[in-house]
Amino acid sequence: MxxxxxxxxxxxxxxxxxxxxxxxxxxxxxxxxxxxxxxxxxxxxQAPTANDRRVAVHALYDGVRIEGEYHPVTHALAINAGPAAGNYRTPSGAATAVLQALNPQVKPNRNGWSFWIVTETGRLLQSLRNPV
Incomplete structure (x- = not known):
């Protein structure tokens, strides 16, 4: 006590x-x-609902802009074109793939919540994350 x-x-x-x-x-x-x-x-x-739509996001790394879509319900992130195009279970997985594609010499682990930017607001993806 x-x-x-x-x-x-x-x-x-x-x-x-x-x-x-x-x-x-x-x-x-x-x-x-x-x-x-x-x-x-x-x-x-503000709990997410099944009707939540994907949110346009982007990242700027090594002079390259990578466009993606974040799904607030599943927390998945899709990169539709360019380096590391594909579907990822997490923003961090997508960020890691981008670094591996653009700069394989660096350690690719990144926090996706602070790597991706919400295109509409210019704020970090972290701004959409549900706090604990």
Whole structure:
């Protein structure tokens, strides 16, 4: 049992650190993001529906613009033409394929949520992701 608001049990500490690593932020920022999410009343009402349509996305890498489509329900991403054309289960899988096609000398692992840009808004694909 914690004696202070600053103390958390080991299981909670582990979970907060896991989120922080996944989001590439500090543990304090991970907690802040969670709190902000649950303070927004619209967050709970924006669950994806089966009628969600694909969202146009693009990436700019090594001087090449790659066009794709993201599906909000399945989180799949399709690249319809050019390097790495194909269907991918995740944005990160699609990003990795682009790097392998355009620059095979670099380590191809990329976070697809920060690699792809929503064409309509110019914001990172992360802006469409449902927060935890």
């Amino acid at each position: 914690s004696n202070s608001i600053h103390d958390v049990d080991d299981a909670t500490f582990t979970q907060v650190n896991l989120l922080a690593r996944a989001w590439n932020v500090s543990p304090a920022e991970a907690v802040r993001k969670l709190i902000e999410h649950f303070q927004r009343p619209e967050a709970a009402s």
